[in-house]
Amino acid sequence: DPSLFQKQTWQKYDNADMRQWVIDGFISRKDAFGWNENRTIPIIPFLHGTDLSIGWKICDSGFATISALDDGWYGSGIYFTSSALYALPYYAVKPQPCLLIVLINPGNPFPVTENRGDENSLAGRPLQPGYQSNYVRTNKGGEIQKDIKSKEVFDELVVVQE
Numbered sequence: 001d002p003s004l005f006q007k008q009t010w011q012k013y014d015n016a017d018m019r020q021w022v023i024d025g026f027i028s029r030k031d032a033f034g035w036n037e038n039r040t041i042p043i044i045p046f047l048h049g050t051d052l053s054i055g056w057k058i059c060d061s062g063f064a065t066i067s068a069l070d071d072g073w074y075g076s077g078i079y080f081t082s083s084a085l086y087a088l089p090y091y092a093v094k095p096q097p098c099l100l101i102v103l104i105n106p107g108n109p110f111p112v113t114e115n116r117g118d119e120n121s122l123a124g125r126p127l128q129p130g131y132q133s134n135y136v137r138t139n140k141g142g143e144i145q146k147d148i149k150s151k152e153v154f155d156e157l158v159v160v161q162e
Contacts (some may be wrong), residue, residue, distance in 0.1 A: 006053055006083075009130060010110055010111050010128075010131075013139045013156075014113075014120075015113040017115055018111075018113045018117055018121060019111040019132075020067055020111075021137070021148050022111035022112065022113060022135060022136065022137050023111045023135075024034075025086045025135075025137045025153065025155060026106075026109055026111070026155075028044040028096075028100070029044060029082060029155065030044055033045070036085045040089075041105055041107065042105070042106070043103050043104070043105055044049050044082075044106060045082075045100055045101055045102070045104075045105070046080035046081060046082055046101075046104050046157055047060075047080060047081055047082065047083070047084055047087050047100065047101060047102070048078070048079070048087075048099070048100045048102055049087040049088070049090040049092075049094075049097070049098070049099050049100075049153035050090075050092025050094065050098050051091075051093055051094035051096055051098060051099065052097070052098040053096065053142070054098070055098035058161075059100070062126060063078050063161055064161060072123065072124070072158060073091040073115075073116040073121075073123050073142065074116075074122050074123070074156055074158050075112070075122045075123075075125055075126065075127055075134045075158045076124055076125060076126055076127075076137045076158075076160075077123035077127065077134070077157055077158075077159050077160045077161065078134075078156040078158070078159050079158055080102065080104060080156070080157045080158075080159070081154060081155055081156050081157070082154075082155050083154050084099060084154075085089050085139075085154075086140065086155075087099060089091055092105070095098055102124070104157065105158055106132060106133040106135070106159065106161065107132025107133055108130070108131050108132055109124070109131065109132070109133045109134065109157070110127065110131035110133070110134050110135070110137045111135055111136075111154055112134050112135065112136035112144070113136075113144060114144070115143060115144045116143075120148055122134065125161055126160070127158070130162075132159070133158060133159045133160075134156075134157070134158040135155065135156070135157050135158075136154050136155065136156045137149070137153050137154070138153070138155065138156060139154070140152055140154065141155070142156075
């Protein structure tokens with residue numbers, strides 16, 4: 001249903017050009033997997049770093065076994081990335097590091113351009129109405145990547161726990 005999964009109300013927000021760059025990155029990520037051809041709602045592999053004991057719980061019962069959501073810089077939810085290098089600080093410090101490869105149906109992603117310190121920051125806030133995830137392009141330090149010509153671009157996908 002296009003009214004659910006293809007909303008583009010984000011174009012009415014500030015930084016529409018930057019948001020378009022973020023969405024273009026999402027589309028490139030989606031299109032990297034041939035099985036998404038002609039799909040309205042893609043299925044995309046992402047990574048989630050955690051401790052091995054938590055990883056086994058997630059594999060056994062799903063992400064619902066995680067009792068607390070990450071309030072996070074880019075919204076409240078479960079965080080994923082497409083880069084093992086970017087995820088390294090999140091899982092390498094665990095007693096038994098674990099990196100899960102998960103297939104995600106992100107629904108309609110909201111393109112995030114708000115940094116955590118901005119007045120309109122999404123830090124700790126729920127997802128935007130009409131969107132099923134938040135997608136952000138970052139630099140190595142986790143800040144919004146504002147230089148669209150930079151070769152150092154990572155990503156984060158935030159989904160709600162249901």
